[in-house]
Amino acid sequence: MDSIYNALCDIVGKEYCSNLPEEIYIYSYDLGTAEPKKPDYVVSPRTVEEIQKIVLLARDKNIPLVPLGGGLSLAGLAIPQKGGIVIDLKRMDSIIEVNERARYAVIECGVSQGQLISYLKKHHPNLTHSEPGAPPAATVAGNIIIHGQGDLAHPYGFSSDMVLGLEVVLPSGDIIRIGSCALGSGWFTIHPLPDIGLFLGWCRTTGIITKLSIKLFPAKKIRGTGTFVVEDEELIPEIIYKITHTQIPEDIIVYSRAIPPFAKGLHHITVNLAADSEKELEFKQELIWDDTLGEYIKNDLGGYLGFTKELERPQISKTSDYKKGGGFEYVGGIMPIDTYPQCYIRGREISEKHDIPYTVTARIIGLAHSMMFAWTYAFNRADEETIKKAREALYETDELVIELGGVIWKPGIYGQRLVMDRLHPGTKNLMKKIKTIIDPLGIMNPGNWELL
Amino acid sequence: MFELKFNQDLCYHCNTQACLTKCKFMDIDNATAKNEILKIVRGEDSFVLHECVTCYACEEYCPYGNHPFYLIVERQEALGITPQPLPLVKRAINISIPFRGEPEINEINGPVINLGAFSQLKNKIQGKLFDGLSIISSDERKMFHYFCQLMYLHYGKISLIKERLPNVISTITKHKPAEVICFHDECYGAYTSFCNAYGISVPFRPVHLFEYLFSRLIKLRDLIKPINIKVAYQRPCSSRLCPDKHLYVNRIFELIGAVLVKRQFSDENALCCGLTIQGQKKEGSRKRALEIQRKNIEDIEMAGAEVCVFNCPACFDTLSIKLKERNIIPTFMSDLCRISIGEISFNDIKMSG
Amino acid sequence: MTLNDFQYSNIIHRCFRCGYCKFPVDWTDVNNCPPYARFRMESYSCGGRLWLTRAWLNEQINWSEYLAEILYSCTTCKNCEIKCPLRFNVDIVNMVVSARAEMVEAGKVPKAVKDFLQNIELYGNPYGASRTNRIAWTKGIEIDRYNGHEYLLYIGCAGSYDIRAQKSSKALAQILLKAGVSFGVLGDEETCDGNETHNLGEKGLFELLANKNIKTFNKMGVSKIITLSPHAFNAFKNYYPSYGGNFNVFHYTHILNSLLKTGRIKFSDSFHKKTVFHDPYFLGRWNGEYETPREILRVIPDIELMEMEKNRSGALCCGGGSGNFQMDLLGGSESSPARRRIREAYEMGAQIIAVSCPKCLIMLEDAIKAEGMDDKLSVMDISEIVAKACNI
Ligand SMILES: Cc1cc2nc3c(=O)[nH]c(=O)nc-3n(C[C@H](O)[C@H](O)[C@H](O)COP(=O)(O)OP(=O)(O)OC[C@H]3O[C@@H](n4cnc5c(N)ncnc54)[C@H](O)[C@@H]3O)c2cc1C
């Protein structure tokens, strides 16, 4: 008998542990183009203690650990590159506390975006969080861990800028806390203690986040989206600069794509506005569409397409069906706004070269301090050739991000190498040292950021 | 290329200048009107070409059926005066390019209803009223093969209509329809008014939806229970192309016992929904559209309507949320008729609106 | 069998495995696909099932009893079809059913499924009970054998054999008798409607049952059928017409509702209970019928009708569909959908869970016992509630 399997069953219960081909198969894939890699075991723990025990077991037996949230991050981030134990964290799904007045929520790591949104709507209708366009089955933790961006990224930045506290199981098996919760106080601030936030952006190579506190923001009664259409890509940085100067929108996204035809060669700027009254809404609309963008309309450079109340949950997964093929993957680059025209033109070229209808999207982050520019490549899961083309396009795009002076967001293995090759040696050295202290055996997600 | 049959003599001898003096968006006296329309006839620039919000109304105002609106759009295009900013024009041109393969052509040899570019509204043509009709353009992915293109009248792009409409007509004709009931009266206007004006031949018989509904209701008369609801009607711009069919609103209402409330903005005095205006290049267009919508909504409310019936899905989309905010239920004519024959309830339209 | 021969080979790869299908309408949790709620492994999610099916057809993984259980744990509740944003969503359940058909064809199904189907084949019911016991539920009341009555009352297997469900069959018959409805039953000549057989992928057996039933109904001159179970309702209404069986089919709630509206049944007793209605998906998501049962409940004297958070098209299935009321591939845990459903009702303060399906009745009744909540809430069929309020 497999003693590790038995030990895992003892920890989480037989039902939530598997080494059968069916689970091994499913957990070896993500949704994108990454090559599958088989885990040896899959477990689905319910408590921090169970996670701690799993980590201790993995440490003692020197087995790789791969935490998994919604598994929707693409880029192969949650694929077990070196086998080992995949820890499906979605049963860790308690919403522990919502503090209305201090506007934060403490949740377990398996809470999904959909669950939190629905909970807030029911119990705290005045509060909302920054929800990414990912399918609602994505976890909130998964999104902050990879420096994601949600629909409040324009005013408030990356999702990881919204963290107010963390509980983490280290590769040593120790459980630590960061932020005011480390003092036994409420989970309301991550500052002003010494900064040891080593768990975001490390591509889960430093520990497993089990609980987190995130900032919540006012949910206004009316929310809606207006759209502005521009043909000349060179105008986009300037227009974004002007819109963000108003400090009014909740979310700003620019997209252009080959399909459907209305979007081809044009840039649709969608601007989410929120208000508590019609008066407030009209004030904001006037400021954006008339006062800020009016001159573009007058000069035939841009057009106001209208405003729709009520935000629809984004269904970007529909992109996966462009080729009736069930798949897409994108490269996200954190880019300076000024690079928009180049990002668009070069991205279109890459798509066209690989025979993929082009789809580019930019979400504005932190008052245009940067944008997350996504180049999306659809493929047909049943056609190996299209997967290959998409993969090549993704690699070329990784290179483009670097070339244009951006930073690859949540890079896969290929992109990670590009980044590491260029990293300042001092920085790289320090990261290496930290990783060695935290995870001397290298059991956390090996295969990622290997050269560190 | 197809040429507009426009009789300029009629304008020279016209003493009403109704086309422009009645315009709800420009305040023009007779003398100016005559001057301007003649300038337009001659192909010269006129402020009218810049101020026009493209509400189609002058097509109806002209007492001689001389096509002043088509002429205006012809001249706008010739002089490069687009009411909408160029990026929106480009978007509009692209929007109706079919890109999901060719439609399946089945020969019907019977009456059909053409949903045009509104395939998603299949649920508005259900039940006994539509028994025996085959639907064409029921697949959203193929609907632009059936799109009448008249929308480009709002974009100063009449050439595009002339270029694309014959293909659409030929696609429809391939189905061998005995007659084509047009779900939207813009389509009906295209196959009657527009094609007549341009001498484009239409090998099938277009039928206006309201006229069709009326004749079906007559047949189902025994089932009708008067619905006794106060209903407003929101007349769309496209109805200006077939004012004779506008009469069916009244006839249908009488038949089904709906009370047509008296609105200030009704019939010839109707006010458009403002959708096309909001994005126009002219300064203040967004506010102008809002103002028009406010006027419409207040008018409907003041008239005491519980329900507002639409013909045009675009008007429906533009005004329905605002109506609902005031507890007025937006709906389509077909659904109202279905209530009268007991197929659905008042509550159903309340839920589905 | 290879992927190419599979009826849905051109779409099965289109599932992105994005997981919308796990949610109810309002995104409360990821527990609205019953097998996923029960096992919480990706393999049991709707997307996981589709991917595994494809992998099996593609020979990337081998058949195993366990793989078959993953396929058969789908209750065909269609929550996924409501939530999946992609166009192929209308065929999700069809894909599962087709894959099962392949397994049946190859003689590779889990033991529980095999027994279930075998019993139907041999005894005309999944329980393996004798045909003569099919009328046990009528004990104590006089019901006509169908003989040219206006309606055939079709009770089905669960309502005939299961002791708990029998009570609802009886209550229904008594109401119809009291209202003077002209109806008769088939008694021991009744045989399984085949709805589950169909969805378990046993097409041959289903055809046999359908043809047999259609023949019987036609021979007896049946034109209108009232069914106790939404499952039978679905089979008669949606499957039988393609075998030439065209009947006017009603679920019993349709009949009760019109009897109430026309005053043919009248309430005499109060039913002062906090009640929630649990939608059975063969009425709801499969046949778009959400309101009729509620209309009945709304007029029960003194009832306090509440809505569960997950209601109508967002209702959580009890886990009994696709034969699981008997095979119970989803049972045995506090995560079992029926037990989750009971807790949801309890947390809202409900005293009564009203159902309109004998399978839901059985599943939820067992779940109440398993949760140890016998003294806190109970499950009643709408027929039983109506009977009680009419003092029958
Ligand atoms: C259609 C689509 C649209 C998207 N749109 C957006 C968008 O608008 N904005 C955006 O930011 N992202 C977007 N994404 C990317 C991604 O899905 C989201 O960022 C998502 O929130 C990731 O969460 P997850 O739970 O799926 O993460 P996973 O993929 O499960 O995990 C992400 C990484 O974190 C690790 N991890 C997960 N949980 C833990 C934990 N508790 N402790 C330690 N490590 C952990 C995993 O190993 C993995 O490496 C999109 C994805 C798709 C498919």
Ligand code: SF4
């Ligand atoms: S069935 Fe639809 S919603 Fe579910 S995972 Fe597949 S694509 Fe996503």
Ligand code: SF4
């Ligand atoms: S039909 Fe129901 S049980 Fe089956 S996959 Fe869909 S949601 Fe899950």
